[in-house]
Amino acid sequence: MKRSLYEHTLPAPLNSFYGEAAIVLGSGLGYLTDSFSQSTTFDYRDIPGFPESTVEGHSGQLVTGTLAGRKVVGLRGRFHYYEGHSVDDVTAPVRLLAHMKIPNLIITNASGAINCAFSPGEIVAVTDYMNFGFRSTLPLAGHGKESAATIRGNPVDLDWLERTTKRLHREGIELKKGTYVWVLGPTYETPAEIRAFQKAGGDMVGMSTVPEISAAVQLGMRVLVFSCITNYASGITPEKLSHQEVVSAANKARQRFSYIVRTALESI
């Protein structure tokens, strides 16, 4: 792995935790850390180098433990660009994980379906993305000489994905795949924007993940991304979108989501 881009002293137990994988948990998916055994929880506010949360009351938590026989780090809660954070802030957790020398990263998120073959409550593996945030997603741009070349090639580890897909297939689960479109938010898209993304080849749309993928790839981590479809994107159905809909679809997906993440961990 490359140099860490993380220059802070960590709480001692984190310095000596040798995780095999980390999981960034998106909106409504944080419950996965409840299944960790031998878990230890750290509040984001106690981790040097993490930005201050802009959301009153909960700053997020980093949980270490064991899941599916792997030593893992779970990140409950993430920093979004639309909250006013910079790309450097948004990617601080990923840079921390690289500093901890964690080689494998599973990023999860909630997204809206552009592709009509996807429905709310479904989990789709992200195989590529489009940056409709129209800004560089590389953390500490200009600091890393190697940075310009790092996002060429596949953003996710297609071999790891293939092993995971095959295992799931043997269990009778067909994992769908798609291209994720990153938008800045915080407003949902207009129907015209979604039609444009559809024509461009996008399958789902969301407001996170792409800066984290860039940072992880830049730092030499292997990456998988699973998206929980929480709604049809704007204009695909006549209903209005709400945050409540996002959370309740994520809840509906619980069992399958946990199963897919465990299978991915077993397939490392």
Ligand code: HPA
């Ligand atoms: N658009 C953008 N971000 C989202 C959506 C959506 O429809 N659903 C969940 N996150």
